[in-house]
Amino acid sequence: MDTTKVPATHWVVGAVALVWNLIGVAMFFLQTRMGPEQIAALPPEQQQVYAAMPAWLDIPYGVAVFGGVLGAIALLLRRRWALAMFAVSLLAVVVQMAGVYALTPAWAVSGVSGLPMALLIIAIAGFLFWYARRATVRGWLR
Secondary structure: OOOOOOOHHHHHHHHHHHHHHHHHHHHHHHHHOOOHHHHHOOOHHHHHHHHHOOHHHHHHHHHHHHHHHHHHHHHHHOOOHHHHHHHHHHHHHHHHHHHHHHHOOHHHHHHHHHHHHHHHHHHHHHHHHHHHHHHHHOOOOO
16 A cells, blocks of 8 residues: 555646646647538638648547546556656647647738647646646655
8 A cells, every 4th residue: 555645736737637638638629620511610720720731640639638637646556657647748749839839821821829828728738737746756646
């Protein structure tokens, strides 16, 4: 029986991480299952970005959000594989965001105004990786 006591904040971080990544899963399904009517309802600029988006960018998007869900579950179960899941999620987020800005007209359409959200998503993924590493080092994960 493991008697290592974890702080209450660990459970808060794990729960918030799970909710955040489940929202990401919902957004993933909303984006990847958009029909022609839904695409036509988007503002013209967003339609351009959507039309230019390579289909393969859905792969890192899915890996990022599903990896984040698994990482959050592992945190709540106090398992070391949370670190690996958050590492994969962080890498996938960076690939996805870089791909969106490099391969679509996202930068031309949103300019600097779209960058804060992209950076926030990367920062949260980075924080979760850092936190899982810290929890592993402190013996909170087994």
